[in-house]
Amino acid sequence: MQFGPGFGFADAARHAPYLARLGVSHVYCAPIFAARPGSTHGYDVIDPTRINPELGGEDGFRAMAADFRAAGLGLILDIVPNHMGVGTDNRYWQSVLREGPESPYAGWFDIDWNHPELPGKLLLPILGRCYGAALAAGDLAVKVDAEGPAVWAHETHRLPLRAEDVAALDDPAEVARLNADRGALDALIARQHWRVAKFDYDRGVINYRRFFTVSDLAGLRVELPEVFEATHRLILDLVAEGLVDGLRVDHVDGLYDPGDYCRRLRSAVSRPVRIWVEKILGADEPLPADWGTDGTTGYEFANLVDGLLVVPGALGALDDAYSGFVGRVPDVAGMVRAAKIEIMTGRMAGELDALLARIVDLARADPEARDIAPQILRAALVETVAALDVYRTYADAAGLSPADHARIDAALGRARARAPELGPEVFDFLAALLTLARPEGMPVLRRLQQLTGPVTAKGVEDTLLYRHARLIALNEVGCEPGRYAGTVAEFHAANAARARELPACLLTGSTHDTKRGEDARARIAAITQDPPAFARAASAWLGMLEDPARPIDRNEAWFFFQLLLGAWPMEWRPDRHPGVEELGAFRERVREAMLKSAREAAVNTRWVHGDPDYEAALAAFVDRALDAGPENRFLAAFRETEAALFPAGLGNALIQTALRLTAPGVPDIYRGAELWEQSLVDPDNRRPVDFSTREGMLDALDQGVGAPLLGGIEGGGPKLALIAALLAHRASAPDLYARGEYVPVAAADPRLLAFARRWNGTTLVTVARLPGTAVEPDLAALGLVGGWRDLVAPAISGDPSTAPFASAPVAVLVRP
Incomplete structure (x- = not known):
C-alpha cells in the first residue's frame, strides 16, 4: 500500500475484506510517519516520533490496524532510518539552523561543521539564482510569524535566526529597515549558522550527507545510540503492542554500519518479527548472514525471472537489431564506468572532494606519499570507485571481511589497468588505506562506503539504465547491466540457496521504485521472440513519426517504442479502440515518462540546465505517435505489432x-x-488504484x-x-x-x-x-x-x- 493525498489509513482499511478474500496475509505499508506536507510517498519523513496526521494520525492508524486484524491481516511497516526530509516543516532541522553545532539535534545529522569552505555553517542550496542576485531581487526577506522573526527564501523556505539576532528584531520598524537595506540584510545573513546558495551549488560543495543527490533529504546518524533510540521509539512501541509484524528497512546501504544497525534493530524489537532490508546485491554477492535479517526486498528475484523471459538464442539478432537502428554497438562496461564517473565528478563532486580532502591530509603526513599530487589522488580514487562491482563494502569495528578485501583488491586492480599513467605509487597508497593495511584507513574506508552506494545507484539505476536501451525489459533496479538471459540452472541454484538460508526473503515483481511494472517488462521481453521483425517495425515507425527539422536521438526512439509496447494497456486489443479521452490520458503518462527518462539519461537533456528545445521535440514525437486523429498511420502499424506480440x-x-x-x-x-x-517509472506507478x-x-x-x-x-x-x-x-x-x-x-x-x-x-x-x-x-x-x-x-x-x-x-x- 502506498499512502498519500487521497489515500490514507481509512481508505486502506475499507479494502481489508477484499484483501483477505484475495488471500493476502499482510499489508505492507509505505512509511506512515509524519512526512513533508502533501508528500505523495512518505519517504521524506520529518518526524519519526509521530504518525502522519495527513493520513489519519495515530487514531486512524490504530483503527486501520484493528480493521486489518479483524479481517485476519497483519501489518508490515517500511521505515526510513537513513535520512529525513529537511526544511521549514522539520523542527529538528530548524533547531540546527537556529543554534548551529550547539543544537541538541546537531548530532542527529551527518554534518561537517569544519568544512574548509563552510566553517561553522550548514550549506542550504535552495536559491533559484546566485546569492547576490537573489538578495538584490528580494528573494530573501525577514518575516515575522508565530515562531518569531526569520529570513524567508522565495517565501517558502524558513531560515531561523540566532537567538541574539531575534532579540534585536522585536521592533517591526527594525524588520522593515532590514528588508529595505540589502547591505544590512546581507550582514544579518552572514552571522547565521547557515549559508544559502544557488540550488546547483551543491554539485561542487556540500557539507552534509544526503540521500543520493537530493539536498532536502539529509542523512541521519543512527549509528549513535541516542539517535537510534529517539528515531525508533515509536516504531518499537508499535511492534511491542502487536500492531506490527514486520519491518522493511529502506536504503540500508546508506547507513554508516548496516550490519550493526540490523543487529541493534533485531535486538531492540520485543517480538520475533520479520526484518527485511532494501539492498541491491551484486553478482554472486550474498546478503551478510550476521545481519540477522530475513532477507532482502526481492529485486534479485525479479531480475532472475526477467532473465528467464527472454529467448537466449536471440541475443545476436537483438544486438544486430539494436546496433542497426541506433548506429552503434554500445560497450556496456564502458558505459557503466562513464556514468559512475560522471556522477562522481558532477552531481556528487562535493561528496567526492570531501573524502579526497581526508585522503590528501593523510598523504601529506606520509613521507612516501606526500609527493602524490591531489589531482592524481582524485583521479585514482575516481577510477577505483568506478571499478567496484558492488554497491558497497562493509568494513566495521571488526575490520574487513575476506570477501570485501578481495572486492577492493579487484577494483584497485582494474583501476590500475585502466589508468596506468597515474603511476603505481598512488594505487599502492590507496590500497594500503582501503584494505586497512594502515589503521588510519578505517575512517576513509567507512566514509567511502557511504559514497559508493549512491554513486552506483545514480550512475547505473538512474543514468545507465536509461542510456543502454537494447532491451529495457532487463533494465531494472538490481540488474546486471549488459546481462541478457538467465538460465534454468541459475534459477534453481538461487531458489535452493534461498530455501536453505533465507526462506522468508521477499520475492517482488513491482515496487514503487521499479522502472516499469512487471507486466510491462513481460511484454517488452516478447520482442526477443523475433528481434528482426521488431527492428523492421521500428524503422518504419520512425519514418512515420520523425520530424527532420526536430529529430530525436535514435536511441531514445528505440527506448520509446519498447516503453510504448510495455505500457500499452492490455485491454486495448485490436477490437477495442480507446476513446479520445482515454488515449489523451495515456499520452500524458507516456510523455512524462519519456521526459523523465531523457533527463535521467542526461545525453540530450538533463534535470538541471537541460535543453528545452530537445524536450519539446521529444514531447512532439510522443504526441504524434499517440494522436487520435485518423491521419495517424503509426498507431495502426504499432497496433499490428502489439497484437502479434500480445x-x-x-x-x-x-x-x-x-x-x-x-x-x-x-x-x-x-x-x-x-x-x-x-x-x-514513478510517479506513474503511484497512480490511484481502482x-x-x-x-x-x-x-x-x-x-x-x-x-x-x-x-x-x-x-x-x-x-x-x-x-x-x-x-x-x-x-x-x-x-x-x-x-x-x-x-x-x-x-x-x-x-x-x-x-x-x-x-x-x-x-x-x-x-x-x-x-x-x-x-x-x-x-x-x-x-x-x-x-x-x-x-x-x-x-x-x-x-x-x-x-x-x-x-x-x-x-x-x-x-x-
Whole structure:
C-alpha cells in the first residue's frame, strides 16, 4: 500500500475484506510517519516520533490496524532510518539552523561543521539564482510569524535566526529597515549558522550527507545510540503492542554500519518479527548472514525471472537489431564506468572532494606519499570507485571481511589497468588505506562506503539504465547491466540457496521504485521472440513519426517504442479502440515518462540546465505517435505489432506470477498488481488504484464465474484468478511454502523449467514453458503422472477439466 493525498489509513482499511478474500496475509505499508506536507510517498519523513496526521494520525492508524486484524491481516511497516526530509516543516532541522553545532539535534545529522569552505555553517542550496542576485531581487526577506522573526527564501523556505539576532528584531520598524537595506540584510545573513546558495551549488560543495543527490533529504546518524533510540521509539512501541509484524528497512546501504544497525534493530524489537532490508546485491554477492535479517526486498528475484523471459538464442539478432537502428554497438562496461564517473565528478563532486580532502591530509603526513599530487589522488580514487562491482563494502569495528578485501583488491586492480599513467605509487597508497593495511584507513574506508552506494545507484539505476536501451525489459533496479538471459540452472541454484538460508526473503515483481511494472517488462521481453521483425517495425515507425527539422536521438526512439509496447494497456486489443479521452490520458503518462527518462539519461537533456528545445521535440514525437486523429498511420502499424506480440507477453506475465507465488520466499504483490501491472517509472506507478473494479472481479471469481466475465484476458482476470488460487493454496499448506524442500526437476528441453516443493506428504510441482521452448512439455517424461491437480488451468479458464498448458504456459500441480 502506498499512502498519500487521497489515500490514507481509512481508505486502506475499507479494502481489508477484499484483501483477505484475495488471500493476502499482510499489508505492507509505505512509511506512515509524519512526512513533508502533501508528500505523495512518505519517504521524506520529518518526524519519526509521530504518525502522519495527513493520513489519519495515530487514531486512524490504530483503527486501520484493528480493521486489518479483524479481517485476519497483519501489518508490515517500511521505515526510513537513513535520512529525513529537511526544511521549514522539520523542527529538528530548524533547531540546527537556529543554534548551529550547539543544537541538541546537531548530532542527529551527518554534518561537517569544519568544512574548509563552510566553517561553522550548514550549506542550504535552495536559491533559484546566485546569492547576490537573489538578495538584490528580494528573494530573501525577514518575516515575522508565530515562531518569531526569520529570513524567508522565495517565501517558502524558513531560515531561523540566532537567538541574539531575534532579540534585536522585536521592533517591526527594525524588520522593515532590514528588508529595505540589502547591505544590512546581507550582514544579518552572514552571522547565521547557515549559508544559502544557488540550488546547483551543491554539485561542487556540500557539507552534509544526503540521500543520493537530493539536498532536502539529509542523512541521519543512527549509528549513535541516542539517535537510534529517539528515531525508533515509536516504531518499537508499535511492534511491542502487536500492531506490527514486520519491518522493511529502506536504503540500508546508506547507513554508516548496516550490519550493526540490523543487529541493534533485531535486538531492540520485543517480538520475533520479520526484518527485511532494501539492498541491491551484486553478482554472486550474498546478503551478510550476521545481519540477522530475513532477507532482502526481492529485486534479485525479479531480475532472475526477467532473465528467464527472454529467448537466449536471440541475443545476436537483438544486438544486430539494436546496433542497426541506433548506429552503434554500445560497450556496456564502458558505459557503466562513464556514468559512475560522471556522477562522481558532477552531481556528487562535493561528496567526492570531501573524502579526497581526508585522503590528501593523510598523504601529506606520509613521507612516501606526500609527493602524490591531489589531482592524481582524485583521479585514482575516481577510477577505483568506478571499478567496484558492488554497491558497497562493509568494513566495521571488526575490520574487513575476506570477501570485501578481495572486492577492493579487484577494483584497485582494474583501476590500475585502466589508468596506468597515474603511476603505481598512488594505487599502492590507496590500497594500503582501503584494505586497512594502515589503521588510519578505517575512517576513509567507512566514509567511502557511504559514497559508493549512491554513486552506483545514480550512475547505473538512474543514468545507465536509461542510456543502454537494447532491451529495457532487463533494465531494472538490481540488474546486471549488459546481462541478457538467465538460465534454468541459475534459477534453481538461487531458489535452493534461498530455501536453505533465507526462506522468508521477499520475492517482488513491482515496487514503487521499479522502472516499469512487471507486466510491462513481460511484454517488452516478447520482442526477443523475433528481434528482426521488431527492428523492421521500428524503422518504419520512425519514418512515420520523425520530424527532420526536430529529430530525436535514435536511441531514445528505440527506448520509446519498447516503453510504448510495455505500457500499452492490455485491454486495448485490436477490437477495442480507446476513446479520445482515454488515449489523451495515456499520452500524458507516456510523455512524462519519456521526459523523465531523457533527463535521467542526461545525453540530450538533463534535470538541471537541460535543453528545452530537445524536450519539446521529444514531447512532439510522443504526441504524434499517440494522436487520435485518423491521419495517424503509426498507431495502426504499432497496433499490428502489439497484437502479434500480445500472446507471448501474456504468457510471460502468467509465468512470472506463478513463479513468484510458488518459489521459496514470501511473494510481495504491489498494490493493484493483482491485475496487469503496466505502470511506468514513478510517479506513474503511484497512480490511484481502482479497487472497486478489483473487488467486483473477485466477487465474480468467488461466485465461480470464468475469466471472460472477469474482464477477460485483457482486463487482467486470468492474473487475478491465478493469484487468488495460489494464495488460497499457500494458506491451506503454509508449511509446504515456508519450510518445504526445493527439488529441481530435470527436463530434456533446457527451456522447460520445473521444480517441486515437498513437505509432510504434500508435493507441489511448478512447470513453466519458457520462451524458446522447442517442444510441448511432456508431463509423463517429468515423472508427473496420475493424481495431480492443476491450480492454474481451472483458475484461469473456469474449467476444472482443462489440461495443463491449454490455458497458460505454466502449470502448478499438487498432490494429494
